[in-house]
Amino acid sequence: NAGVTQTPKFQVLKTGQSMTLQCAQDMNHEYMSWYRQDPGMGLRLIHYSVGAGITDQGEVPNGYNVSRSTTEDFPLRLLSAAPSQTSVYFCASSDRTGTYEQYFGPGTRLTVT
Amino acid sequence: DAKTTQPPSMDCAEGRAANLPCNHSTISGNEYVYWYRQIHSQGPQYIIHGLKNNETNEMASLIITEDRKSSTLILPHATLRDTAVYYCIVRVGWGTGSQGNLIFGKGTKLSVKP
Numbered sequence: 551n552a553g554v555t556q557t558p559k560f561q562v563l564k565t566g567q568s569m570t571l572q573c574a575q576d577m578n579h580e581y582m583s584w585y586r587q588d589p590g591m592g593l594r595l596i597h598y599s600v601g602a603g604i605t606d607q608g609e610v611p612n613g614y615n616v617s618r619s620t621t622e623d624f625p626l627r628l629l630s631a632a633p634s635q636t637s638v639y640f641c642a643s644s645d646r647t648g649t650y651e652q653y654f655g656p657g658t659r660l661t662v663t
Numbered sequence: 664d665a666k667t668t669q670p671p672s673m674d675c676a677e678g679r680a681a682n683l684p685c686n687h688s689t690i691s692g693n694e695y696v697y698w699y700r701q702i703h704s705q706g707p708q709y710i711i712h713g714l715k716n717n718e719t720n721e722m723a724s725l726i727i728t729e730d731r732k733s734s735t736l737i738l739p740h741a742t743l744r745d746t747a748v749y750y751c752i753v754r755v756g757w758g759t760g761s762q763g764n765l766i767f768g769k770g771t772k773l774s775v776k777p
């Protein structure tokens with residue numbers, strides 16, 4: 551299993567540009583989520599999904615959209631990038647059995663100039 | 664907001680036990696205590712979790728007080744590779760909707776020194 555994969559690893563955007571951060575998992579997990587981490591801070595939840603076709607907002611959803619058309623993929627779209635969205639973005643997935651352990655991807659480092 | 668309180672930083676000598684405390688005085692009866700760690704800038708990694716009994720796995724031990732208002736993560740023989748930020752999180756077991764979400768605080772930065 552590849553686990554949770556994220557692309558790209560690094561991205562630089564200009565203010566106002568849009569882009570999609572990709573996240574995929576091959577563990578057939580129902581639950582997926584997106585977090586952002588600013589320097590010196592803990593992770594903050596942006597959006598999450600408890601299954602295909604179901605998404606909901608987390609703590610800091612403004613400026614981001616998500617969709618979940620398949621179990622495997624959970625892309626995060628930045629609609630109009632702003633410097634305040636400069637951050638490291640982590641995707642995570644979990645099943646609903648056992649430890650409910652969340653598996654995190656390696657992150658995407660985004661800079662908005 | 665995070666429901667836990669942790670010291671911002673701790674040091675530990677290599678080979679010694681690292682004891683990381685966490686206060687969660689408002690924990691509910693159906694909430695578990697989870698520990699994750701984040702090494703450098705990698706994605707967080709699950710360590711262990713428990714409800715009210717002490718737990719041990721190949722990575723660590725988790726000691727939860729009888730009143731469940733605090734807990735301690737123990738790394739029995741810390742190595743330099745255990746240098747990381749450790750997050751203590753309380754969360755219900757699986758339910759519906761937002762109950763699966765992890766709410767991260769700032770964690771404890773553990774520095775293991777030679």
